[in-house]
Amino acid sequence: MPTIKGSWSSFFINLGNGDRILIDAGTRRILGFRKDILDVSHIFITHRHTDHIMFLGALLERMKRNKRKKPLTIFCPVNAFYHIQMFIRFFNPRGVPGFVDFETYTPNDPEYLISFPKSNTEMWAAAACHTTMAAGYGIIQGKKKVVIVPDTRPNCKTLLALAKGARALFHDCTFPTAVHTFAFSKGHSSPEGAGVDAAKAGVQTLVLIHTSRVRARDQQTLIDGAARHFNGEIRVAADNTTFTF
Numbered sequence: 001m002p003t004i005k006g007s008w009s010s011f012f013i014n015l016g017n018g019d020r021i022l023i024d025a026g027t028r029r030i031l032g033f034r035k036d037i038l039d040v041s042h043i044f045i046t047h048r049h050t051d052h053i054m055f056l057g058a059l060l061e062r063m064k065r066n067k068r069k070k071p072l073t074i075f076c077p078v079n080a081f082y083h084i085q086m087f088i089r090f091f092n093p094r095g096v097p098g099f100v101d102f103e104t105y106t107p108n109d110p111e112y113l114i115s116f117p118k119s120n121t122e123m124w125a126a127a128a129c130h131t132t133m134a135a136g137y138g139i140i141q142g143k144k145k146v147v148i149v150p151d152t153r154p155n156c157k158t159l160l161a162l163a164k165g166a167r168a169l170f171h172d173c174t175f176p177t178a179v180h181t182f183a184f185s186k187g188h189s190s191p192e193g194a195g196v197d198a199a200k201a202g203v204q205t206l207v208l209i210h211t212s213r214v215r216a217r218d219q220q221t222l223i224d225g226a227a228r229h230f231n232g233e234i235r236v237a238a239d240n241t242t243f244t245f
Protein backbone atom coordinates (compact mmCIF):
# COMPACT_ATOMS: atom_id res chain seq x y z
CA MET A 1 0.00 0.00 0.00
CA PRO A 2 1.21 3.57 -0.57
CA THR A 3 2.81 5.20 2.45
CA ILE A 4 4.78 8.36 3.14
CA LYS A 5 7.91 6.32 2.62
CA GLY A 6 7.05 4.71 -0.69
CA SER A 7 4.62 4.20 -3.49
CA TRP A 8 3.30 1.77 -6.08
CA SER A 9 4.99 -0.28 -8.77
CA SER A 10 6.69 1.27 -11.80
CA PHE A 11 10.04 0.59 -13.49
CA PHE A 12 11.65 2.91 -16.01
CA ILE A 13 14.22 1.05 -18.12
CA ASN A 14 16.81 2.65 -20.34
CA LEU A 15 17.81 -0.10 -22.78
CA GLY A 16 20.43 2.11 -24.49
CA ASN A 17 20.63 3.73 -27.95
CA GLY A 18 17.42 5.67 -27.35
CA ASP A 19 15.21 2.65 -26.48
CA ARG A 20 13.26 3.45 -23.31
CA ILE A 21 10.38 1.50 -21.82
CA LEU A 22 8.23 1.33 -18.73
CA ILE A 23 7.17 -1.79 -16.86
CA ASP A 24 3.95 -0.99 -14.97
CA ALA A 25 2.60 2.49 -14.31
CA GLY A 26 1.49 2.44 -10.71
CA THR A 27 2.97 5.66 -9.37
CA ARG A 28 3.09 9.35 -10.25
CA ARG A 29 6.41 9.72 -8.43
CA ILE A 30 8.34 8.29 -11.36
CA LEU A 31 7.47 11.38 -13.41
CA GLY A 32 9.17 13.66 -10.90
CA PHE A 33 12.22 11.45 -11.16
CA ARG A 34 12.63 11.43 -14.96
CA LYS A 35 10.92 13.62 -17.50
CA ASP A 36 11.98 11.27 -20.33
CA ILE A 37 9.44 8.66 -19.23
CA LEU A 38 7.10 10.73 -21.41
CA ASP A 39 9.16 9.49 -24.40
CA VAL A 40 8.91 5.74 -23.74
CA SER A 41 7.93 3.72 -26.81
CA HIS A 42 6.36 0.79 -24.92
CA ILE A 43 4.63 0.21 -21.60
CA PHE A 44 4.58 -3.40 -20.38
CA ILE A 45 1.86 -4.03 -17.80
CA THR A 46 2.40 -7.06 -15.56
CA HIS A 47 -1.24 -7.47 -14.47
CA ARG A 48 -4.47 -5.68 -13.79
CA HIS A 49 -4.12 -4.86 -10.07
CA THR A 50 -4.46 -1.18 -9.20
CA ASP A 51 -0.98 -0.77 -7.74
CA HIS A 52 0.42 -1.51 -11.23
CA ILE A 53 -1.87 0.56 -13.49
CA MET A 54 -3.09 3.45 -11.31
CA PHE A 55 -0.95 6.13 -13.02
CA LEU A 56 -1.48 5.00 -16.60
CA GLY A 57 -4.43 7.31 -17.33
CA ALA A 58 -2.70 10.41 -15.93
CA LEU A 59 0.51 9.51 -17.76
CA LEU A 60 -1.26 9.29 -21.14
CA GLU A 61 -3.09 12.54 -20.41
CA ARG A 62 0.28 14.22 -19.76
CA MET A 63 1.67 12.81 -23.03
CA LYS A 64 -1.36 14.15 -24.88
CA ARG A 65 -0.90 17.60 -23.37
CA ASN A 66 2.72 17.48 -24.60
CA LYS A 67 1.26 16.91 -28.10
CA ARG A 68 2.78 13.47 -28.42
CA LYS A 69 2.54 12.00 -31.93
CA LYS A 70 5.01 9.13 -31.58
CA PRO A 71 3.18 5.79 -31.28
CA LEU A 72 3.04 4.15 -27.84
CA THR A 73 2.38 0.42 -27.51
CA ILE A 74 0.86 -0.89 -24.30
CA PHE A 75 1.36 -4.62 -23.76
CA CYS A 76 -0.89 -6.27 -21.21
CA PRO A 77 -2.20 -9.72 -20.26
CA VAL A 78 -5.45 -10.33 -22.08
CA ASN A 79 -7.63 -10.18 -18.95
CA ALA A 80 -6.20 -6.76 -17.99
CA PHE A 81 -7.40 -4.99 -21.13
CA TYR A 82 -10.83 -3.93 -19.84
CA HIS A 83 -9.50 -2.67 -16.49
CA ILE A 84 -6.77 -0.67 -18.17
CA GLN A 85 -9.25 0.97 -20.55
CA MET A 86 -11.33 2.07 -17.56
CA PHE A 87 -8.31 3.57 -15.78
CA ILE A 88 -7.28 5.43 -18.92
CA ARG A 89 -10.77 6.81 -19.53
CA PHE A 90 -11.00 8.15 -16.00
CA PHE A 91 -8.30 10.71 -16.89
CA ASN A 92 -9.13 10.89 -20.61
CA PRO A 93 -12.93 11.23 -20.87
CA ARG A 94 -12.74 11.58 -24.68
CA GLY A 95 -11.28 8.09 -24.91
CA VAL A 96 -7.91 6.48 -25.31
CA PRO A 97 -5.51 8.97 -27.01
CA GLY A 98 -4.90 8.29 -30.71
CA PHE A 99 -1.16 7.56 -30.38
CA VAL A 100 -1.85 4.49 -28.19
CA ASP A 101 -1.87 0.94 -29.55
CA PHE A 102 -2.71 -2.10 -27.45
CA GLU A 103 -1.24 -5.58 -27.69
CA THR A 104 -2.83 -8.19 -25.47
CA TYR A 105 -1.17 -11.52 -24.86
CA THR A 106 -1.17 -14.62 -22.69
CA PRO A 107 2.04 -14.89 -20.64
CA ASN A 108 4.31 -17.74 -21.86
CA ASP A 109 3.10 -17.40 -25.44
CA PRO A 110 6.33 -17.70 -27.49
CA GLU A 111 4.78 -15.51 -30.20
CA TYR A 112 5.25 -12.56 -27.88
CA LEU A 113 8.95 -12.08 -28.10
CA ILE A 114 9.37 -8.34 -28.63
CA SER A 115 12.54 -7.06 -30.27
CA PHE A 116 14.21 -3.67 -29.95
CA PRO A 117 16.79 -3.73 -32.75
CA LYS A 118 18.46 -0.40 -31.86
CA SER A 119 19.53 -1.65 -28.44
CA ASN A 120 19.83 -5.33 -29.45
CA THR A 121 17.21 -6.21 -26.82
CA GLU A 122 14.54 -8.88 -26.69
CA MET A 123 11.73 -9.03 -24.18
CA TRP A 124 9.65 -11.99 -23.18
CA ALA A 125 6.75 -12.44 -20.76
CA ALA A 126 6.59 -15.53 -18.55
CA ALA A 127 3.57 -16.36 -16.41
CA ALA A 128 3.90 -15.34 -12.75
CA CYS A 129 2.04 -17.24 -10.01
CA HIS A 130 -0.30 -14.60 -8.62
CA THR A 131 -4.02 -14.20 -7.87
CA THR A 132 -4.82 -13.11 -11.43
CA MET A 133 -3.14 -13.62 -14.82
CA ALA A 134 0.23 -11.93 -14.34
CA ALA A 135 3.59 -11.74 -16.07
CA GLY A 136 7.23 -11.42 -15.20
CA TYR A 137 9.35 -9.79 -17.92
CA GLY A 138 12.73 -10.93 -19.12
CA ILE A 139 14.95 -8.29 -20.74
CA ILE A 140 17.64 -9.98 -22.79
CA GLN A 141 20.67 -8.28 -24.37
CA GLY A 142 22.96 -10.90 -25.87
CA LYS A 143 24.10 -13.09 -22.98
CA LYS A 144 22.85 -10.65 -20.36
CA LYS A 145 19.38 -11.11 -18.91
CA VAL A 146 17.49 -9.08 -16.32
CA VAL A 147 14.16 -10.38 -15.03
CA ILE A 148 11.50 -8.23 -13.32
CA VAL A 149 8.65 -9.89 -11.42
CA PRO A 150 6.69 -7.48 -9.23
CA ASP A 151 3.96 -9.86 -8.02
CA THR A 152 4.44 -13.60 -7.62
CA ARG A 153 4.58 -16.32 -5.05
CA PRO A 154 7.90 -18.15 -4.80
CA ASN A 155 8.72 -21.40 -6.59
CA CYS A 156 6.83 -20.45 -9.75
CA LYS A 157 8.17 -22.84 -12.40
CA THR A 158 7.74 -20.59 -15.43
CA LEU A 159 9.50 -17.71 -13.70
CA LEU A 160 12.34 -19.88 -12.46
CA ALA A 161 12.89 -21.00 -16.05
CA LEU A 162 12.87 -17.37 -17.25
CA ALA A 163 15.26 -16.25 -14.49
CA LYS A 164 17.76 -19.08 -14.98
CA GLY A 165 21.28 -17.64 -15.00
CA ALA A 166 20.04 -14.03 -15.02
CA ARG A 167 22.40 -11.17 -14.27
CA ALA A 168 19.70 -9.76 -11.98
CA LEU A 169 16.30 -10.85 -10.68
CA PHE A 170 13.91 -8.18 -9.37
CA HIS A 171 11.58 -10.22 -7.17
CA ASP A 172 8.37 -9.67 -5.20
CA CYS A 173 9.01 -9.18 -1.46
CA THR A 174 5.60 -7.97 -0.32
CA PHE A 175 5.38 -9.68 3.05
CA PRO A 176 7.85 -9.81 5.92
CA THR A 177 9.50 -12.97 7.13
CA ALA A 178 6.94 -13.83 9.80
CA VAL A 179 4.12 -14.45 7.33
CA HIS A 180 5.90 -16.54 4.73
CA THR A 181 3.12 -19.13 4.40
CA PHE A 182 0.45 -16.44 4.32
CA ALA A 183 2.40 -14.59 1.62
CA PHE A 184 2.52 -17.76 -0.46
CA SER A 185 -1.27 -18.19 -0.26
CA LYS A 186 -1.78 -14.55 -1.32
CA GLY A 187 0.33 -14.91 -4.45
CA HIS A 188 3.21 -12.91 -2.98
CA SER A 189 6.68 -13.56 -1.59
CA SER A 190 8.68 -12.93 1.54
CA PRO A 191 12.46 -12.25 1.63
CA GLU A 192 12.98 -15.98 2.18
CA GLY A 193 10.85 -16.89 -0.83
CA ALA A 194 12.76 -14.44 -3.02
CA GLY A 195 16.05 -15.85 -1.73
CA VAL A 196 15.03 -19.43 -2.51
CA ASP A 197 14.06 -18.43 -6.06
CA ALA A 198 17.30 -16.50 -6.63
CA ALA A 199 19.32 -19.52 -5.51
CA LYS A 200 17.29 -21.98 -7.61
CA ALA A 201 17.62 -19.82 -10.71
CA GLY A 202 21.33 -19.22 -10.08
CA VAL A 203 21.15 -15.45 -10.59
CA GLN A 204 24.02 -13.08 -9.76
CA THR A 205 22.06 -10.30 -8.07
CA LEU A 206 18.70 -10.37 -6.30
CA VAL A 207 16.81 -7.07 -5.98
CA LEU A 208 13.90 -7.10 -3.53
CA ILE A 209 10.97 -5.06 -4.85
CA HIS A 210 7.27 -4.44 -4.07
CA THR A 211 8.27 -4.28 -0.41
CA SER A 212 5.13 -2.35 0.54
CA ARG A 213 4.16 -4.04 3.78
CA VAL A 214 7.65 -4.46 5.07
CA ARG A 215 8.95 -1.02 4.16
CA ALA A 216 8.92 0.20 7.74
CA ARG A 217 11.37 -2.52 8.69
CA ASP A 218 15.01 -1.84 8.07
CA GLN A 219 16.51 -3.06 4.81
CA GLN A 220 19.02 -5.25 6.61
CA THR A 221 16.19 -7.45 7.96
CA LEU A 222 15.02 -8.06 4.40
CA ILE A 223 18.54 -8.77 3.17
CA ASP A 224 19.16 -11.18 6.08
CA GLY A 225 15.93 -13.05 5.26
CA ALA A 226 16.88 -13.55 1.62
CA ALA A 227 20.51 -14.35 2.54
CA ARG A 228 19.38 -17.42 4.48
CA HIS A 229 18.89 -19.09 1.10
CA PHE A 230 20.89 -17.04 -1.41
CA ASN A 231 24.56 -16.14 -1.15
CA GLY A 232 24.86 -13.79 -4.15
CA GLU A 233 24.51 -10.01 -4.03
CA ILE A 234 21.20 -8.81 -2.49
CA ARG A 235 19.84 -5.28 -2.82
CA VAL A 236 16.60 -3.59 -1.78
CA ALA A 237 14.84 -1.15 -4.10
CA ALA A 238 13.44 2.07 -2.68
CA ASP A 239 11.58 4.75 -4.63
CA ASN A 240 13.72 6.26 -7.39
CA THR A 241 16.61 3.88 -6.92
CA THR A 242 18.68 3.37 -10.07
CA PHE A 243 20.34 0.07 -10.92
CA THR A 244 22.78 -0.49 -13.77
CA PHE A 245 23.48 -3.94 -15.20
Ligand SMILES: [Zn+2]
Binding pocket: 047, 049, 130, 151
Ligand atom coordinates in the same frame (compact mmCIF):
# COMPACT_ATOMS: atom_id res chain seq x y z
ZN1 LIG B 1 -1.01 -7.99 -7.82
Ligand SMILES: [Zn+2]
Binding pocket: 009, 049, 051, 052, 150, 151, 210
Ligand atom coordinates in the same frame (compact mmCIF):
# COMPACT_ATOMS: atom_id res chain seq x y z
ZN1 LIG C 1 1.23 -5.52 -6.71
